[in-house]
Amino acid sequence: MAATRTSGDLRLAGLTKEFDTFTAVHPMDLVIPEGSFFALLGPSGCGKTTTLRMVAGLEQPTAGRIHIGDTEITDTKAHQRNVNTVFQSYALFPHMNVLENVEFGLRRRGDKNATVKAKEALELVQLGEVAKKKPAQLSGGMQQRVALARAVVNRPDVLLLDEPLGALDLKLRRQMQIELKRIQQEVGLTFIHVTHDQEEAMTMADTIAVMNAGRIEQLGDPATLYEHPASTFVANFLGQSNLLKVTVTGPARNGEVPVTAYDTALTVAADHVPGDAKEVWLGVRPEKLRMGEHGGPNRLHGTVSDVSFTGVATQYLVRMPWGKELTVVQQNDGSGRARPGEDVTISWAAEHGFALDAAQAADAGVEEEG
Amino acid sequence: MAEGAAVVGTGAPVRKPVRRGRWVPYALLAPGLLWLVVFFVVPMITLGSQSLQEGNIDDGYVFTGNVSIYADAVQRYWPHLVRSIGYAATATVLALVLGYPLAYFMAQKAGRWKNILLILVIAPFFTSFLIRTLAWRNILSDDGPVVAFAQSTGFTSLLQAVGLTSNDTLLASKFAVICGLTYNFLPFMILPLYASLERLDPRLVEAAGDLYASPREAFRRVTWPLSLPGVVAGTLLTFIPAAGDFINSRLLGNTETVMIGQVIDSQFLRVLDYPLAAALSFILLTMIVVLVAFYVRKAGTEELV
Numbered sequence: 001m002a003a004t005r006t007s008g009d010l011r012l013a014g015l016t017k018e019f020d021t022f023t024a025v026h027p028m029d030l031v032i033p034e035g036s037f038f039a040l041l042g043p044s045g046c047g048k049t050t051t052l053r054m055v056a057g058l059e060q061p062t063a064g065r066i067h068i069g070d071t072e073i074t075d076t077k078a079h080q081r082n083v084n085t086v087f088q089s090y091a092l093f094p095h096m097n098v099l100e101n102v103e104f105g106l107r108r109r110g111d112k113n114a115t116v117k118a119k120e121a122l123e124l125v126q127l128g129e130v131a132k133k134k135p136a137q138l139s140g141g142m143q144q145r146v147a148l149a150r151a152v153v154n155r156p157d158v159l160l161l162d163e164p165l166g167a168l169d170l171k172l173r174r175q176m177q178i179e180l181k182r183i184q185q186e187v188g189l190t191f192i193h194v195t196h197d198q199e200e201a202m203t204m205a206d207t208i209a210v211m212n213a214g215r216i217e218q219l220g221d222p223a224t225l226y227e228h229p230a231s232t233f234v235a236n237f238l239g240q241s242n243l244l245k246v247t248v249t250g251p252a253r254n255g256e257v258p259v260t261a262y263d264t265a266l267t268v269a270a271d272h273v274p275g276d277a278k279e280v281w282l283g284v285r286p287e288k289l290r291m292g293e294h295g296g297p298n299r300l301h302g303t304v305s306d307v308s309f310t311g312v313a314t315q316y317l318v319r320m321p322w323g324k325e326l327t328v329v330q331q332n333d334g335s336g337r338a339r340p341g342e343d344v345t346i347s348w349a350a351e352h353g354f355a356l357d358a359a360q361a362a363d364a365g366v367e368e369e370g
Numbered sequence: 371m372a373e374g375a376a377v378v379g380t381g382a383p384v385r386k387p388v389r390r391g392r393w394v395p396y397a398l399l400a401p402g403l404l405w406l407v408v409f410f411v412v413p414m415i416t417l418g419s420q421s422l423q424e425g426n427i428d429d430g431y432v433f434t435g436n437v438s439i440y441a442d443a444v445q446r447y448w449p450h451l452v453r454s455i456g457y458a459a460t461a462t463v464l465a466l467v468l469g470y471p472l473a474y475f476m477a478q479k480a481g482r483w484k485n486i487l488l489i490l491v492i493a494p495f496f497t498s499f500l501i502r503t504l505a506w507r508n509i510l511s512d513d514g515p516v517v518a519f520a521q522s523t524g525f526t527s528l529l530q531a532v533g534l535t536s537n538d539t540l541l542a543s544k545f546a547v548i549c550g551l552t553y554n555f556l557p558f559m560i561l562p563l564y565a566s567l568e569r570l571d572p573r574l575v576e577a578a579g580d581l582y583a584s585p586r587e588a589f590r591r592v593t594w595p596l597s598l599p600g601v602v603a604g605t606l607l608t609f610i611p612a613a614g615d616f617i618n619s620r621l622l623g624n625t626e627t628v629m630i631g632q633v634i635d636s637q638f639l640r641v642l643d644y645p646l647a648a649a650l651s652f653i654l655l656t657m658i659v660v661l662v663a664f665y666v667r668k669a670g671t672e673e674l675v
Binding site for chain 1: 571573578579580583587588595596
């Protein structure tokens with residue numbers, strides 16, 4: 001990550017936050033390159049917002065340092081940092097109109113062109129016409145864009161977004177995701193986006209840090225995190241995973257390691273098997289599994305126990321002889337559909353599997369609905 | 371009729387909600403209106419007519435339309451009127467200065483102590499206004515520890531130098547009257563301030579800090595303007611009764627600190643010059659209304675949400 005260090009990278013070194021009874025953020029080292037769209041992803045209470053608030057200066061770290069480029073900002077106050085936040089609640093000033101809200105930061109720094117710049121920022125978020133309105137007169141989506149304009153207009157070194165789309169409905173959220181990405185590319189600022197929505201993080205961010213219980217579980221681009229999760233938590237939190245406990249039966253051959261699961265011989269790509277493990281979790285994403293035998297050499301037989309049609313795809317639950325249900329997602333590409341009760345073979349290619357340390361809980365990071 | 375028609379579809383028996391609804395607001399208003407007419411409008415008219423009567427208590431009063439009494443009253447008592455407004459304004463400012471930080475702390479920082487502090491603010495109301503003011507006579511009495519402390523620190527000399535007291539003690543002075551007014555009306559300042567600061571979202575102050583506002587600027591630009599409704603309500607609730615107060619100046623003041631309320635009180639109850647007392651009441655009322663209207667206009671145009 002730190003290979004191309006430029007002047008405006010955000011660097012966290014051993015950043016820690018302890019509250020009276022628990023540690024919200026364990027010592028964290030992280031470099032966020034200038035101009036990147038970075039996501040801190042994790043369930044609520046994982047420490048992502050606390051991390052963000054420490055960067056903003058709204059929370060004092062217990063230990064550790066924060067640098068932007070070569071400047072240390074750990075001990076500076078929030079109003080002295082060239083960092084702005086888009087708050088989850090937007091926190092627009094209700095007694096000021098939209099333009100005054102956007103001008104606020106510029107005026108505090110004595111910018112002579114505050115009004116001109118604020119109007120430009122409002123154009124950027126396509127809200128030029130509502131400049132004279134009070135925030136309460138705007139819809140949630142518009143308020144969100146005002147909050148964004150109010151932060152972006154200051155051209156901060158780092159722009160922090162705290163679950164900025166959390167209060168919007170699904171359709172508006174999708175729209176704003178694309179919008180946010182466009183604006184980030186247009187202004188070229190470093191965006192750090194905190195979210196618990198894995199789809200949102202993957203849609204927008206170049207790099208995602210998956211956080212769990214105050215620690216970064218894995219850091220990488222969305223595709224790597226999805227295809228090569230480093231832990232069962234990441235495997236389950238980002239998308240769905242089928243996890244099978246398997247026993248390694250021999251050394252790697254042709255880049256593939258033979259394993260067995262419930263007396264069925266399977267293979268998994270060698271680079272995914274940790275060290276000299278004897279037992280591992282073999283994980284496969286539901287959409288990598290195929291109904292029938294054309295998916296690859298790994299085959300399991302089971303009975304369809306549930307079929308749900310979702311439009312673009314069909315999701316099956318297939319019960320294995322030993323009782324576990326695997327999830328299979330098949331594109332709605334015109335091929336025939338299996339019915340509940342039908343005996344089926346499911347198959348997948350060795351390279352579509354990933355292996356994880358068997359010491360972890362299989363259900364770590366399974367998202368609770370609601 | 372349209373509302374009645376909408377009910378048909380549900381299969382419920384058609385009633386006439388439209389007619390029924392029409393008089394309900396008036397029925398709900400009626401007791402309050404009646405109260406206002408009986409206890410505000412009627413007395414005001416009586417008072418107005420009284421001020422234009424002539425005569426004395428033994429022979430009775432006759433309405434003569436003697437408007438000149440207003441000019442006489444102002445001429446005789448303008449120092450008391452000005453003094454009352456001055457004392458009330460000073461007490462209001464002091465109450466604001468003392469009350470704002472307390473209300474802010476209670477609303478924003480006190481956490482679980484919030485309710486206890488609120489009770490402490492209201493607690494003095496459990497004893498009578500008169501008793502509380504009399505207590506100040508004890509507190510400020512010439513041989514008490516407060517005076518001794520004030521003398522030893524040179525505070526009494528300072529007060530004397532600026533003309534708030536006339537000797538080396540505290541009681542029977544402008545200072546004592548203003549203290550009493552401030553004390554007695556402080557809760558009326560704190561409670562509205564508390565109510566508006568309670569509603570202030572602390573995240574707005576955070577956002578101001580995030581947008582380069584120093585704590586002082588954040589207060590000036592965000593906290594203060596958003597608490598203005600409370601400031602306006604609190605200052606009015608303090609200033610208006612303080613301007614007409616007659617207890618504090620009587621119990622804590624001297625002949626040089628007589629307020630207009632005290633004059634009205636003695637004209638009505640001791641001198642029994644009803645027309646003069648009524649005229650003074652109207653003059654005080656007019657002054658307060660004009661000042662308040664000016665103040666609310668000034669404070670209430672731009673800044674209020």
